Amino acid sequence: MLLRRLCLLALLIALPAGAAELKIDLGHGVQTLDSRQLAARPDTRGIEIPQDVAYHRAMRYRAVPLKALLAGAAAGDHLQFVASDGFAAEVPAALILDGHVLDGHGAQAWLAVEDPGQPWPALPGKSQSAGPFYVVWTQPEAGGINPEQWPYQLASIRKLDAVAARFPAMAPDPKLAAASPERRGFEVFQRICLACHTLNGQGDARLGPDLNVPYNPTEYLRADLLRAYVRNPQSLRHWPQAKMPGFDAKVLSDADLDALLAYLRHMAGRKHGP
Numbered sequence: 001m002l003l004r005r006l007c008l009l010a011l012l013i014a015l016p017a018g019a020a021e022l023k024i025d026l027g028h029g030v031q032t033l034d035s036r037q038l039a040a041r042p043d044t045r046g047i048e049i050p051q052d053v054a055y056h057r058a059m060r061y062r063a064v065p066l067k068a069l070l071a072g073a074a075a076g077d078h079l080q081f082v083a084s085d086g087f088a089a090e091v092p093a094a095l096i097l098d099g100h101v102l103d104g105h106g107a108q109a110w111l112a113v114e115d116p117g118q119p120w121p122a123l124p125g126k127s128q129s130a131g132p133f134y135v136v137w138t139q140p141e142a143g144g145i146n147p148e149q150w151p152y153q154l155a156s157i158r159k160l161d162a163v164a165a166r167f168p169a170m171a172p173d174p175k176l177a178a179a180s181p182e183r184r185g186f187e188v189f190q191r192i193c194l195a196c197h198t199l200n201g202q203g204d205a206r207l208g209p210d211l212n213v214p215y216n217p218t219e220y221l222r223a224d225l226l227r228a229y230v231r232n233p234q235s236l237r238h239w240p241q242a243k244m245p246g247f248d249a250k251v252l253s254d255a256d257l258d259a260l261l262a263y264l265r266h267m268a269g270r271k272h273g274p
Protein backbone atom coordinates (compact mmCIF):
# COMPACT_ATOMS: atom_id res chain seq x y z
CA MET A 1 0.00 0.00 0.00
CA LEU A 2 2.72 2.39 1.05
CA LEU A 3 4.80 1.29 -1.92
CA ARG A 4 1.90 2.02 -4.26
CA ARG A 5 1.51 5.45 -2.79
CA LEU A 6 5.20 6.13 -3.18
CA CYS A 7 5.10 4.98 -6.79
CA LEU A 8 2.18 7.28 -7.49
CA LEU A 9 4.00 10.15 -5.84
CA ALA A 10 7.14 9.49 -7.91
CA LEU A 11 5.00 9.42 -11.04
CA LEU A 12 3.38 12.73 -10.16
CA ILE A 13 6.75 14.36 -9.58
CA ALA A 14 8.23 12.94 -12.78
CA LEU A 15 5.41 14.22 -15.00
CA PRO A 16 6.14 17.79 -16.08
CA ALA A 17 3.23 20.07 -15.20
CA GLY A 18 1.41 20.77 -18.47
CA ALA A 19 2.27 24.01 -20.22
CA ALA A 20 -0.87 25.80 -21.42
CA GLU A 21 -1.25 27.20 -24.92
CA LEU A 22 -2.45 30.60 -26.10
CA LYS A 23 -3.45 31.13 -29.74
CA ILE A 24 -2.89 34.51 -31.38
CA ASP A 25 -4.39 35.24 -34.80
CA LEU A 26 -3.68 38.70 -36.21
CA GLY A 27 -4.86 37.82 -39.70
CA HIS A 28 -1.68 36.24 -41.04
CA GLY A 29 -1.74 32.74 -39.60
CA VAL A 30 -2.32 31.41 -36.11
CA GLN A 31 0.61 31.64 -33.73
CA THR A 32 0.64 29.29 -30.72
CA LEU A 33 2.56 30.33 -27.61
CA ASP A 34 2.98 28.16 -24.56
CA SER A 35 3.31 29.25 -20.97
CA ARG A 36 6.87 27.96 -20.62
CA GLN A 37 8.06 29.86 -23.71
CA LEU A 38 6.27 32.98 -22.50
CA ALA A 39 7.75 32.80 -19.01
CA ALA A 40 11.24 32.48 -20.51
CA ARG A 41 11.00 35.69 -22.59
CA PRO A 42 13.52 38.38 -21.69
CA ASP A 43 10.73 40.99 -21.35
CA THR A 44 8.82 38.93 -18.73
CA ARG A 45 8.64 40.81 -15.45
CA GLY A 46 7.19 40.53 -11.97
CA ILE A 47 4.37 43.06 -11.69
CA GLU A 48 2.21 44.32 -8.84
CA ILE A 49 -1.53 44.82 -9.39
CA PRO A 50 -2.92 46.75 -6.39
CA GLN A 51 -6.61 46.28 -7.25
CA ASP A 52 -7.00 43.09 -9.22
CA VAL A 53 -10.40 42.90 -10.94
CA ALA A 54 -10.81 39.11 -10.84
CA TYR A 55 -9.37 38.50 -7.36
CA HIS A 56 -10.65 41.72 -5.71
CA ARG A 57 -7.32 42.22 -3.94
CA ALA A 58 -3.66 42.99 -4.59
CA MET A 59 -1.89 40.36 -6.70
CA ARG A 60 1.61 39.72 -8.09
CA TYR A 61 2.16 38.12 -11.48
CA ARG A 62 4.84 37.11 -13.90
CA ALA A 63 3.72 38.95 -17.01
CA VAL A 64 4.69 39.87 -20.56
CA PRO A 65 3.86 43.34 -21.97
CA LEU A 66 0.88 42.52 -24.19
CA LYS A 67 1.93 44.93 -26.93
CA ALA A 68 5.11 42.88 -27.45
CA LEU A 69 2.94 39.88 -28.41
CA LEU A 70 0.70 41.92 -30.73
CA ALA A 71 3.35 43.51 -32.90
CA GLY A 72 1.38 42.71 -36.08
CA ALA A 73 -1.73 44.65 -35.00
CA ALA A 74 -2.59 48.19 -36.14
CA ALA A 75 -4.00 50.89 -33.84
CA GLY A 76 -7.35 50.84 -35.69
CA ASP A 77 -7.87 47.09 -35.19
CA HIS A 78 -10.34 45.51 -32.81
CA LEU A 79 -8.97 42.62 -30.81
CA GLN A 80 -11.07 39.88 -29.33
CA PHE A 81 -10.00 37.98 -26.22
CA VAL A 82 -11.77 34.64 -25.94
CA ALA A 83 -11.81 32.77 -22.65
CA SER A 84 -12.22 29.02 -22.22
CA ASP A 85 -15.84 29.49 -20.97
CA GLY A 86 -16.94 31.41 -24.10
CA PHE A 87 -16.55 34.91 -22.66
CA ALA A 88 -15.37 37.16 -25.51
CA ALA A 89 -14.06 40.63 -24.66
CA GLU A 90 -13.31 43.25 -27.28
CA VAL A 91 -10.51 45.69 -26.77
CA PRO A 92 -9.52 48.35 -29.32
CA ALA A 93 -5.90 47.60 -30.24
CA ALA A 94 -5.07 51.30 -29.75
CA LEU A 95 -5.56 50.91 -25.98
CA ILE A 96 -2.93 48.19 -25.86
CA LEU A 97 -0.49 49.44 -28.46
CA ASP A 98 -0.18 53.07 -27.43
CA GLY A 99 -1.43 52.96 -23.89
CA HIS A 100 -3.56 55.92 -22.95
CA VAL A 101 -1.12 58.62 -22.05
CA LEU A 102 -2.34 60.94 -19.35
CA ASP A 103 0.04 63.14 -17.38
CA GLY A 104 2.91 60.98 -18.57
CA HIS A 105 1.34 57.84 -17.08
CA GLY A 106 -0.50 55.35 -19.25
CA ALA A 107 -2.65 52.29 -18.77
CA GLN A 108 -0.58 49.28 -19.79
CA ALA A 109 -1.87 45.81 -20.60
CA TRP A 110 0.06 42.72 -19.52
CA LEU A 111 -0.40 39.05 -20.19
CA ALA A 112 -0.05 37.39 -16.79
CA VAL A 113 1.20 33.82 -17.21
CA GLU A 114 0.41 31.19 -14.60
CA ASP A 115 3.24 28.86 -13.68
CA PRO A 116 1.77 25.33 -13.91
CA GLY A 117 4.10 24.33 -11.07
CA GLN A 118 2.81 27.14 -8.81
CA PRO A 119 -0.79 27.80 -9.81
CA TRP A 120 -2.63 30.94 -8.70
CA PRO A 121 -5.38 30.60 -6.08
CA ALA A 122 -8.95 29.82 -7.13
CA LEU A 123 -11.02 32.89 -8.06
CA PRO A 124 -13.40 34.07 -5.33
CA GLY A 125 -16.44 31.78 -5.37
CA LYS A 126 -15.01 29.54 -8.11
CA SER A 127 -13.07 26.31 -8.19
CA GLN A 128 -10.50 27.44 -10.78
CA SER A 129 -7.86 30.15 -10.94
CA ALA A 130 -7.68 33.01 -13.46
CA GLY A 131 -5.01 31.05 -15.35
CA PRO A 132 -3.47 29.89 -17.50
CA PHE A 133 -3.47 33.40 -19.01
CA TYR A 134 -5.02 36.58 -17.69
CA VAL A 135 -4.95 40.13 -19.09
CA VAL A 136 -4.20 42.62 -16.31
CA TRP A 137 -3.60 46.37 -16.44
CA THR A 138 -1.26 48.68 -14.60
CA GLN A 139 -2.77 52.20 -14.15
CA PRO A 140 -6.14 51.10 -15.60
CA GLU A 141 -7.80 54.35 -14.50
CA ALA A 142 -5.51 56.33 -16.85
CA GLY A 143 -7.03 54.51 -19.84
CA GLY A 144 -10.65 54.21 -18.63
CA ILE A 145 -10.23 50.43 -18.73
CA ASN A 146 -13.43 48.67 -17.67
CA PRO A 147 -13.71 45.33 -15.82
CA GLU A 148 -14.74 43.45 -18.99
CA GLN A 149 -11.31 44.30 -20.37
CA TRP A 150 -9.54 42.04 -17.84
CA PRO A 151 -10.32 38.67 -19.48
CA TYR A 152 -9.10 35.67 -17.49
CA GLN A 153 -8.77 31.95 -18.36
CA LEU A 154 -7.75 33.28 -21.74
CA ALA A 155 -7.53 30.80 -24.64
CA SER A 156 -7.04 33.00 -27.71
CA ILE A 157 -6.59 36.52 -29.05
CA ARG A 158 -7.71 37.43 -32.55
CA LYS A 159 -8.01 40.44 -34.76
CA LEU A 160 -11.49 41.38 -35.90
CA ASP A 161 -13.13 43.82 -38.27
CA ALA A 162 -15.32 46.54 -36.74
CA VAL A 163 -18.48 45.20 -35.02
CA ALA A 164 -20.89 46.93 -37.44
CA ALA A 165 -19.12 45.27 -40.39
CA ARG A 166 -19.09 41.81 -38.80
CA PHE A 167 -22.59 41.98 -37.35
CA PRO A 168 -24.69 44.29 -39.52
CA ALA A 169 -27.95 43.19 -37.83
CA MET A 170 -26.66 44.70 -34.59
CA ALA A 171 -26.12 48.17 -36.06
CA PRO A 172 -28.67 50.95 -35.54
CA ASP A 173 -30.43 52.60 -38.50
CA PRO A 174 -27.71 54.06 -40.78
CA LYS A 175 -29.92 57.13 -41.27
CA LEU A 176 -29.47 58.17 -37.61
CA ALA A 177 -27.26 61.20 -36.95
CA ALA A 178 -23.71 60.38 -35.82
CA ALA A 179 -24.31 62.08 -32.46
CA SER A 180 -27.68 60.38 -31.78
CA PRO A 181 -28.16 58.65 -28.41
CA GLU A 182 -28.86 55.36 -30.23
CA ARG A 183 -25.43 55.42 -31.89
CA ARG A 184 -23.75 56.32 -28.66
CA GLY A 185 -25.71 53.49 -27.02
CA PHE A 186 -24.42 51.08 -29.67
CA GLU A 187 -20.86 52.06 -28.68
CA VAL A 188 -21.72 51.44 -25.02
CA PHE A 189 -23.29 48.09 -25.91
CA GLN A 190 -20.09 47.03 -27.68
CA ARG A 191 -17.90 48.21 -24.84
CA ILE A 192 -19.80 46.40 -22.08
CA CYS A 193 -22.63 44.07 -23.06
CA LEU A 194 -21.26 42.38 -26.20
CA ALA A 195 -18.75 40.42 -24.10
CA CYS A 196 -21.63 38.19 -22.94
CA HIS A 197 -24.74 38.86 -25.04
CA THR A 198 -25.78 38.45 -28.64
CA LEU A 199 -28.29 40.79 -30.33
CA ASN A 200 -30.45 39.71 -33.27
CA GLY A 201 -28.60 36.40 -32.97
CA GLN A 202 -25.30 38.10 -33.83
CA GLY A 203 -22.14 38.27 -31.74
CA ASP A 204 -19.64 35.70 -30.55
CA ALA A 205 -20.40 35.48 -26.84
CA ARG A 206 -22.74 32.79 -25.52
CA LEU A 207 -22.89 33.62 -21.83
CA GLY A 208 -26.13 35.59 -21.57
CA PRO A 209 -29.43 35.55 -23.51
CA ASP A 210 -30.01 37.40 -26.79
CA LEU A 211 -31.12 40.98 -26.08
CA ASN A 212 -33.53 41.39 -29.02
CA VAL A 213 -35.00 38.09 -30.19
CA PRO A 214 -37.56 36.85 -29.57
CA TYR A 215 -38.15 39.79 -27.17
CA ASN A 216 -36.12 42.85 -26.33
CA PRO A 217 -35.89 43.53 -22.56
CA THR A 218 -37.37 47.00 -23.20
CA GLU A 219 -40.53 45.17 -24.31
CA TYR A 220 -41.01 43.20 -21.11
CA LEU A 221 -39.17 45.11 -18.37
CA ARG A 222 -40.38 48.45 -17.06
CA ALA A 223 -37.79 51.15 -17.90
CA ASP A 224 -36.92 51.84 -14.24
CA LEU A 225 -36.51 48.11 -13.51
CA LEU A 226 -34.30 47.53 -16.54
CA ARG A 227 -32.14 50.44 -15.43
CA ALA A 228 -31.91 48.98 -11.91
CA TYR A 229 -31.16 45.55 -13.39
CA VAL A 230 -28.12 46.80 -15.33
CA ARG A 231 -26.82 48.57 -12.21
CA ASN A 232 -27.41 45.48 -10.05
CA PRO A 233 -29.08 42.40 -11.59
CA GLN A 234 -29.61 40.87 -8.15
CA SER A 235 -31.86 43.78 -7.16
CA LEU A 236 -34.53 42.53 -9.56
CA ARG A 237 -34.32 38.76 -9.21
CA HIS A 238 -32.00 37.05 -6.83
CA TRP A 239 -30.53 33.60 -7.17
CA PRO A 240 -27.13 32.19 -6.23
CA GLN A 241 -25.99 31.03 -9.67
CA ALA A 242 -26.73 34.31 -11.49
CA LYS A 243 -23.74 35.34 -13.56
CA MET A 244 -24.39 38.86 -14.77
CA PRO A 245 -22.35 41.45 -12.86
CA GLY A 246 -23.74 44.90 -12.07
CA PHE A 247 -22.29 48.02 -13.69
CA ASP A 248 -21.91 51.03 -11.45
CA ALA A 249 -21.57 54.69 -12.48
CA LYS A 250 -17.77 54.42 -12.63
CA VAL A 251 -18.00 51.92 -15.48
CA LEU A 252 -21.27 53.07 -17.01
CA SER A 253 -22.25 56.70 -16.46
CA ASP A 254 -25.94 57.69 -16.19
CA ALA A 255 -25.68 59.36 -19.61
CA ASP A 256 -24.18 56.19 -21.13
CA LEU A 257 -26.91 54.09 -19.52
CA ASP A 258 -29.59 56.41 -21.01
CA ALA A 259 -27.94 56.03 -24.42
CA LEU A 260 -27.71 52.24 -24.02
CA LEU A 261 -31.43 51.99 -23.23
CA ALA A 262 -32.23 54.24 -26.22
CA TYR A 263 -30.22 51.85 -28.41
CA LEU A 264 -32.03 48.79 -27.01
CA ARG A 265 -35.47 50.42 -27.53
CA HIS A 266 -34.48 51.36 -31.07
CA MET A 267 -33.35 47.80 -31.84
CA ALA A 268 -36.75 46.43 -30.73
CA GLY A 269 -37.97 47.92 -34.01
CA ARG A 270 -35.15 46.32 -36.01
CA LYS A 271 -35.57 42.61 -35.36
CA HIS A 272 -33.90 40.07 -37.58
CA GLY A 273 -34.45 36.33 -37.42
CA PRO A 274 -31.68 34.44 -35.57
Ligand code: HEC
Pocket: 148, 189, 192, 193, 194, 195, 196, 197, 207, 208, 209, 211, 217, 229, 230, 233, 241, 242, 243, 244, 245, 247, 260
Ligand atom coordinates in the same frame (compact mmCIF):
# COMPACT_ATOMS: atom_id res chain seq x y z
C1 HEC B 1 -20.13 39.03 -17.79
C2 HEC B 1 -21.24 38.70 -18.67
C3 HEC B 1 -22.34 39.72 -18.86
C4 HEC B 1 -22.23 41.04 -19.21
C5 HEC B 1 -20.96 41.84 -19.45
C6 HEC B 1 -23.59 41.52 -19.35
N1 HEC B 1 -24.47 40.53 -19.09
FE1 HEC B 1 -26.49 40.67 -19.13
N2 HEC B 1 -26.66 38.74 -18.55
C7 HEC B 1 -25.62 37.86 -18.39
C8 HEC B 1 -26.15 36.57 -17.98
C9 HEC B 1 -25.30 35.33 -17.74
C10 HEC B 1 -27.55 36.70 -17.89
C11 HEC B 1 -28.56 35.64 -17.46
C12 HEC B 1 -28.90 35.88 -16.02
C13 HEC B 1 -27.73 35.62 -15.10
O1 HEC B 1 -27.19 34.51 -15.06
O2 HEC B 1 -27.34 36.58 -14.40
C14 HEC B 1 -27.83 38.08 -18.27
C15 HEC B 1 -29.11 38.61 -18.30
C16 HEC B 1 -29.42 39.87 -18.76
C17 HEC B 1 -30.75 40.41 -18.85
C18 HEC B 1 -32.02 39.71 -18.42
C19 HEC B 1 -32.65 38.97 -19.53
C20 HEC B 1 -33.85 38.21 -19.06
O3 HEC B 1 -34.86 38.30 -19.71
O4 HEC B 1 -33.74 37.54 -18.03
C21 HEC B 1 -30.66 41.67 -19.36
C22 HEC B 1 -31.79 42.64 -19.63
C23 HEC B 1 -29.26 41.92 -19.58
N3 HEC B 1 -28.53 40.82 -19.21
C24 HEC B 1 -28.74 43.09 -20.11
C25 HEC B 1 -27.39 43.39 -20.17
C26 HEC B 1 -26.88 44.66 -20.63
C27 HEC B 1 -27.72 45.82 -21.12
C28 HEC B 1 -25.52 44.59 -20.51
C29 HEC B 1 -24.51 45.68 -20.79
C30 HEC B 1 -24.61 46.84 -19.95
C31 HEC B 1 -25.18 43.27 -19.99
N4 HEC B 1 -26.36 42.57 -19.81
C32 HEC B 1 -23.90 42.83 -19.72
C33 HEC B 1 -24.28 38.15 -18.54
C34 HEC B 1 -23.76 39.40 -18.80
